[in-house]
Amino acid sequence: MKISGVDIRPGNILEYENGLWKVAKIQHTQPGKGGAYMQVEMKNLIDGRKTNVRFRSADTVEKVRLDTKDYQYLYAEGDMLVFMDVETYEQINLAADLLGDAAAFLQDGMMVTLEMYDEKPISAQLPDQIEAEVVEADAVVKGQTASSSYKPAVLDNGVRVMVPPFISAGTRIIVDVYAREYVKKAD
Template identity: 85%
Template structure:
């Protein structure tokens, strides 16, 4: 589906110069002289390159719809991650760097969403929030107010997060996967 250059929004997937790009940021500019344009920051979903492109309102670009499919994470093998199609039980291996920092939050049996372009997996979406256990937390410093001060803690997957002072080692918490932030104490 073709869209005008000024209709591009963050999160759109575009086909541009024979590649598939995800829009990270957009800035609409209307200079005093000349036509308006959209400054677009994009990341290539195949090779990870980033670029900035200026699209005028007369420019059109192909907006791509990705197919999504439910998969289950089975295990890691070196720098490869093995996933299973929930419907066909077919297994595929993907490089861990396809997930970026979120790969640390993968858990055995976790259900994920694979985004496919022409049957080729290009991104993996984990659940927004996961449960994790605090394995190491700094002691509370006397006199700190509970409302504004957070302390560093290490999760069972090795990721460092900031937690409220009352959270201790061994506590099960809910963490935002993409922000790497404490959400709440687990039930």
């Protein structure tokens, strides 16, 4: 589907210069002289390159629709991750770098949405938030105020996050996977 250059939004998948690109950031600019344009930062889904491109309102670009399918994470095998289609029980292997930093948050049995292009997985989406256990947390410094004072903590998956002072080792918390931030204490 063709869209105008000013209709591009973050998260869109575009076909540009014979490649598939995911839009990371956009900035709409209206200079004093000349027409308005959209400054678009994109990442190539196949080889990981990044680029900045200016699209004018008269420019059109092909927006690609990807098929999405839910898979269950089974286990890691070296630098490959094994997922299973929950309907057909078919297993597929994906490179861990396809998930980027979010791969550290994978848990056994977790449902992951894979985006497919021509039956080939090109990106994976984990749940936005997961539950994890704090295994190591610094002691609270006496005299620190409760407002906006966070301390470093290590989760059971090895990821470091900043948590409020009342969180101690052994506490289960909810973490934002993509921002790598504490959200709240788990119930």
